[in-house]
Amino acid sequence: MTKFTDHLGRPVVAVTGIGLVTSLGKGKAENWAALTAGQSGIHPITRFPVDHLNTRISGMVDFLPSSSKGASALTYELAETAAHEAVAEAGIGLEDFGGPLFLASPPMELDWHDRFALYNSGKETPAPERLLEVARGLNSLDMFETSQFGSIADRLADRFGTTGLPITLSTACASGATAIQLGVEAIRRGEAKRALSIGADGSATAEALIRFSLLSALSTSNDVPEKASKPFSKDRDGFVLAEGSAALVLESLEAALARGATVLGILRGCGEKADDFHRTRSKPDGSPAIAAVRAALADAGLSEDEIDYINAHGTSTPENDKMEHMSLSTVFGERISRIPISSNKSMIGHTLSAAGAIEAAFSLMTMREGIIPPTINYDNPDPAIALDVVPNVKRQAKVGTVLSNSFGFGGQNTCLVMAREPG
């Protein structure tokens, strides 16, 4: 008999729908085919001019109708597209989801094109006053909506008929994982039978690129874009800014089976721990990342020996990959060199607010398909990082459990543990 509660007596949380968009394509099928073929979605930037920029490549999603319409429009379309796929797969009414919405998305700012338009429709007064003068004469809420942090979730709630007040959240690069964690917690507390968790990020604007560039966080390997993201390599030189989205339909296992849904995987555990060391650097002893991994394992009721595969945060920055290796070595001991660990970011880049959700989606597919996606561009291994990174070529393997790591700027660390089968 299937057990519907976990080791702590809480409802087991199943995944019954998955949706995906990355620079590799739209939908799970396209993404999985490209990811397991070791293809890169990183390409030269064409959305805006690259004059004066040190980084001229990215993993932007350039094939959607909103791709040229600003961060708010694109983030909405990314979220909507992924959620549509996930909800349809779950076999739930597309306009009557009937559970809460948790959206990880980037902070919203008025697009520069709108700023220019406002400014140049007024005259004489200095910029700050002029924007306000023109703004109060606008006859449309379109620009207003793009500047409100809650608008995308508000629209998604209308679109899919989610219940209650939607939560929009940011834990930087861990946001997507946090959105899933919030959904898991709502189901475990009995507040909902199902939840829609989405991570979406369409905010790769010129200004975003420049901001990360000024922090020396981005790869400048412009010449061969598909080679730029090289996690765990000795010559890694930063992450590649990217866009994408993933949506998961989470359901209590009991409710999912009662309605005859196909269970795609189990969200077994979530763990988090904040870092108090520095705004962009992690504590030298790795203790927050270590604590986050251990908290996720404890929450899942699994020991270190019971993790079959690790979906790495693996950003390809010198700092992250070193710290991630160190933290994992502490948790898993010498076994870490034998656990397969790969970075999806080697192919899709760093999708920021969406990354945790996208990588959870890929982790679930890894278990279901029995194929581990590779870490590509692993031509020049970092000798200080002794890991089985599933170099360059996918690997067939029976994977029953996955740990997926997300470590954010601002010290927000979230780890997820997923399983192929219940209990």
Place this chain on the structure above:
Amino acid sequence: MNAHDVVITGIGLVSSLGEGPENHWRKLTTPGVKPVLEAERFAPYTVHPLPEIDWNLQIAKRGDQRQMETWQRLGTYAAGLALDDAGMKTNEALCATMDMVVAAGGGERDVAVDSDILAASEQRSDRDVLLNEKLTTELRPTLFLAQLSNLLAGNISIVHKVTGSSRTFMGEEGAGVSAIETAAARIRSGQSTHMLAGGAFQTEHADMLLGYELGGYLHRGDWKPVWQRQGAEGGGVVTGSGGAFLVLESREHAEKRGSRIYATLGPVLSGRSRRARGELKAGIEALLDEARLPNGELLAISGASGSHKATAAEKAVFDAVPGIAARGFSTLTGHMKEAQFPFAVALAALAVHHNAALPPFEASERAFAGATQTVLATAIGYHHFEGMALVSAP
């Protein structure tokens, strides 16, 4: 009484009225107290400005202060006040296991750089190239983090060592509602024993006003109390700088460490009315029903923004319930966006704690002679999202 009841044991407040719970209580209970207004700097808009703050009192390192724009500094400061008030500040063990939910906005841009780019755009048709040229050379590298939404929580971790977990919710007043609601749910379920939840808003920046005015939401012309702005020029919202953080604990956790309990946090309710379809009034009524108000007279600490439609709907609902006496604190503090709901809950907790009501803030608010065993707190978003909570005697 239950071991997992949520109790309020720490309050950190900053507004134009000053800082700290007792200071706010004293001012707000002084009949006829006048708001602090700044009508010149952002004319034709009036704002309630920050009081004078000695940042060193809560953010010891100058280096840390420099890494934050005013909004983050304000939030970190208010969070420090709450921790201090709860007797948790510098208690490493308690802070290291404390969970945190911050309601955040962000986006304090560099006005000088932006103005320079906009001025240059009058002469240039290649505006995208202009952007690259200016932003790569003129942006302060640290500004990105100093105004980024999730870095308020990041700075609270760094400065106050709150590291159990860290989540940031975004979405105007709704973010504040969800922050308190989620924090309470975690404690009730036994998932957390002590939490820090709250937010801050710093309005003295043209972009922060623009966020409202793109939707035509700001009140213009002479200042008026929050319920008196219907029909006046503009959209009815007068903003204020401020912050509100609460330390929430399970009753068991609070009693075990012998902490003072201001009040018990009862049901926290949230909603998303489809306002374009005219559902807001019914949505507010539904939340009131769900709250199961006690019989008789009830004090309501209202976070009404002044936004014409939303505030009219809230007023209509209150006017129809004979026992409710509302106090729109925005009259005295201005609208503090993400901090609005935490601020409302904090004032409700103070009324319960002092077992006293707040006097009317304006002529249209009716006198209240009832008990404050239980007090209602509301935040009806100026544009979207709604929330309420009931706060009761410990």
